[in-house]
Amino acid sequence: MQQHCQQWLEDYGRQHAISLRLHQGVCALANTQGKELAVIEVPEESQVVMLHAPVQPLQEQDSALLPTLMALNFEMNAMRGCWLALDQQNTLRLCTQQEIAFLNSDTFAQWLNGFIQQTHDVKAFVNEMPAMMTASAASA
Numbered sequence: 798m799q800q801h802c803q804q805w806l807e808d809y810g811r812q813h814a815i816s817l818r819l820h821q822g823v824c825a826l827a828n829t830q831g832k833e834l835a836v837i838e839v840p841e842e843s844q845v846v847m848l849h850a851p852v853q854p855l856q857e858q859d860s861a862l863l864p865t866l867m868a869l870n871f872e873m874n875a876m877r878g879c880w881l882a883l884d885q886q887n888t889l890r891l892c893t894q895q896e897i898a899f900l901n902s903d904t905f906a907q908w909l910n911g912f913i914q915q916t917h918d919v920k921a922f923v924n925e926m927p928a929m930m931t932a933s934a935a936s937a
Contacts, residue, residue: 802819804902822841846897848894862926867881
């Protein structure tokens with residue numbers, strides 16, 4: 798299955814004038830400033846492709862946001878098949894996965910582009926959350 802994904806990455810790379818390769822089942826996609834846009838993971842013998850990307854590192858003062866952030870995982874329309882998780886560095890990450898059987902080069906590119914846009918939207922929302930919570934608390 799990794800060979801299918803490698804071909805899709807090569808096709809995607811040609812469209813964007815970049816070189817993309819799976820290394821031990823993982824490929825990181827970065828913007829021109831070197832910021833991570835998405836990590837593509839295709840575990841050996843897996844039937845799924847997983848995408849994940851950083852939203853923001855969480856600090857101790859962000860712990861009050863965590864229940865609200867995790868509640869977003871149940872907002873089907875807002876999350877569009879994605880979910881939030883914390884990695885080992887306490888960074889909030891947006892994640893999604895798709896069965897390889899449902900993808901081809903075109904649908905993979907559309908899915909990846911949609912995920913990158915969704916990550917951008919979620920980052921903007923998460924950055925606004927502290928101010929929204931403060932305003933909500935002040936009006937209560």
